Amino acid sequence: GEDVEQSLFLSVREGDSSVINCTYTDSSSTYLYWYKQEPGAGLQLLTYIFSNMDMKQDQRLTVLLNKKDKHLSLRIADTQTGDSAIYFCAPGGADGLTFGKGTHLIIQP
Amino acid sequence: SAVISQKPSRDICQRGTSLTIQCQVDSQVTMMFWYRQQPGQSLTLIATANQGSEATYESGFVIDKFPISRPNLTFSTLTVSNMSPEDSSIYLCSVLGGIETQYFGPGTRLLVL
Numbered sequence: 427g428e429d430v431e432q433s434l435f436l437s438v439r440e441g442d443s444s445v446i447n448c449t450y451t452d453s454s455s456t457y458l459y460w461y462k463q464e465p466g467a468g469l470q471l472l473t474y475i476f477s478n479m480d481m482k483q484d485q486r487l488t489v490l491l492n493k494k495d496k497h498l499s500l501r502i503a504d505t506q507t508g509d510s511a512i513y514f515c516a517p518g519g520a521d522g523l524t525f526g527k528g529t530h531l532i533i534q535p
Numbered sequence: 536s537a538v539i540s541q542k543p544s545r546d547i548c549q550r551g552t553s554l555t556i557q558c559q560v561d562s563q564v565t566m567m568f569w570y571r572q573q574p575g576q577s578l579t580l581i582a583t584a585n586q587g588s589e590a591t592y593e594s595g596f597v598i599d600k601f602p603i604s605r606p607n608l609t610f611s612t613l614t615v616s617n618m619s620p621e622d623s624s625i626y627l628c629s630v631l632g633g634i635e636t637q638y639f640g641p642g643t644r645l646l647v648l
Contacts, residue, residue: 459637469578469627469639514577520631522568522593525578 428452430526432515437532444502446529448515453496456519460489460500463528464511472500472513507533537562537632539640547646548618555614556643558628563608566631569601572642573624581626584611618647 429451438444450458459474475482475489475498482489488501498517502509510533516523538561548554558567569581581601582592590603604612615622625642632638 457637461639468641471636471638474636516578518637520566522580522583523578523629523637524580527577 428455428517428524430515430517430524432513432526432529434527435530435532437534438505439534440505440507442505444500444505444509444531446500446502446513446515446531448498448500448526450496450498450515450517450524450526452517452524453493454519455517457517458489458491458498459516459518459523460487461514461516461525462511463514469514502531505531505533507535509533536636537564537630537638539628539630539638541626541628541640541643543643544641545644545646547648550619550647552618553614553616554618554645555612556626556628558611558613558640560609560630562632564630564632565608567605567611568629568631568637569603569611569613570627570629570639571624572627578627581613615645618645620647623647 431449460472462470462472473484473487486503490499512528514528515526540559542557567584570578572578580593581596582590584590584603584605586605602614623646627642628640
């Protein structure tokens with residue numbers, strides 16, 4: 427089955443950019459999603475990228491996909507305290523998603 | 536976007552009992568999914584539920600333990616049967632609202648004593 431790897435923690439200063447990385451094994455993934463989970467809350471779909479795209483930008487969020495290396499990243503510009511959460515990388519398609527363990531984004535003042 | 540509600544939002548149950556979790560969507564969807572998120576862990580897909588057919592279970596999950604119903608295009612239930620403390624998790628339903636979007640319900644937090 428699919429393996430999805432993420433770093434468990436990322437610490438950044440408020441106002442800096444955060445880059446959360448993800449590697450995956452299944453090259454047949456059609457879509458690659460990023461979800462955000464705040465403490466005690468449900469999963470919020472942040473953004474996604476189609477597998478034939480290299481980059482997608484959505485306001486402060488930039489998703490980069492290197493399909494050859496099976497590497498996905500999420501960049502959050504001007505990181506704010508409200509961005510503090512767990513971020514899950516989830517490649518997949520119509521058959522469901524495989525989630526990474528999530529990266530805890532910690533914001534330092 | 537699809538709006539998904541789940542009932543109950545949380546429950547505390549005794550071992551050996553069963554709990555049925557309901558998932559309601561505000562629009563008709565073909566595919567619904569059930570996931571489990573164990574404490575401090577990521578999400579694991581339990582099964583895919585399509586209307587009019589048997590649910591498809593992932594490796595490690597069986598119908599006797601997690602029976603699923605999908606009576607129509609806006610509703611599904613997941614039952615956690617003969618519960619043990621290891622079943623304490625958040626259970627989430629998800630829908631494929633369109634090819635580009637997969638949305639999650641708020642989750643049902645289950646604690647088994």
